[in-house]
Structures are given as C-alpha cells and as structure tokens.
Amino acid sequence: GAVVSQHPSRVICKSGTSVKIECRSLDFQATTMFWYRQFPKQSLMLMATSNEGSKATYEQGVEKDKFLINHASLTLSTLTVTSAHPEDSSFYICSAREFGESYTFGSGTRLTVV
C-alpha cells in the first residue's frame, strides 16, 4: 500500500529556534498533503492543507507565518515551526491520499521545545 515517510520522528529544540519536518510520499504522487497536530489526550487537529505548487490553506487560528509549509514537489511537503516555543511542543503528523485509496499517515514527529 501507499507509504508516507515522515522525519524526524523525534526532535528536541531550544526555544526560539526553528524546526523542519519532512513528509515524503513513497511510490505515489501526493498533490495534497494534510498537516495535523495532536496535544496529549486531544484529537488530531487539522493545521493546514498543503498543495503542490501553490500556497497552503491554513485552518482558523493557525499562524501561517509561524508554521511554514512548502510543497515544492509531488512527493515532498515540509512543515517548519519557526521561533518555536514550549507551547508548540506537540505531536505533528502528516497525511496524504493516493488517488482512489485510503488516507495514509506519516509516523509522526514528536516535538519538544525546551
């Protein structure tokens, strides 16, 4: 089946630094990828929809200048958390769907900002 590779799986960074998370679709082209965030004991909340070759669409309340999304190719989308703060510590996960198939998730990135 379709596979989405997400890296890194875990990252610890200092407050004020930026962190980049990558998601790659393997063996299929993903014109659209979805970025979610999950806080402990909470549901996955959609942050943004990443579209290849165009600007991402952000959900209400998600700062586009803080969470930079780049979808430069049909197989790669990146999420950069800029000037990270402890409240950004969370589980970030991407998802993509091969045409006609079910949604596939990356393995997630656990971000800890200290």
Place this chain on the structure above:
Amino acid sequence: RKEVEQDPGPFNVPEGATVAFNCTYSNSASQSFFWYRQDCRKEPKLLMSVYSSGNEDGRFTAQLNRASQYISLLIRDSKLSDSATYLCVVNGQAGTALIFGKGTTLSVSS
C-alpha cells in the same frame, strides 16, 4: 459544537467482553466515515470504513445512521491487543482532510 464527538472513556473491560463505542458528527454533508485506531505515541491506522448498510470485519462491526448523524463500533470477544484509542473520523468530499474525534480509550485486561 465540535464536529465529531465521542465519549473519551476510558473503557476498562476484561478479555472476552463486548464493548460499544458511539460517535456523533455535526456536518450533515459528511460523506465518508471511518474508525481509526491509535496506539500510544503512534500514528492512527485505519480500522475500517463505515457504511450505512453496516459492515463487519471479524470481531468488529460498524454502523452508520445518517438520519441521526451517529456512528458506532462494536468489538466482540475483546483481546488484550485491542487496547488502544479508537478514533471516529468523518470526511466531507473525497480528497479533503479527515476530521477526527477526540478518541475513546479502551483498556482490555486479563
């Protein structure tokens, strides 16, 4: 009102028990419905799709009632390995993002 609501639990049951989870969704235009399973600190994995006619996959049975915007999941003969969080998920149009409920935690003990 949240788009997808679930009883968070936890549900603590012995092995062999039958357990039922319920879910309601607010958007009547939702078109696709799923149950996902999420283990601690892992990505969610598709358990099964849910259809109006109801569908069964081994010990798991899912039901959808569009009129009342209600989805259910029944697990029979619970196993220790069923311990996880079960996420109720809906989708508008194909290709749009999945909308997740908060999840219901199940703990099966021996």
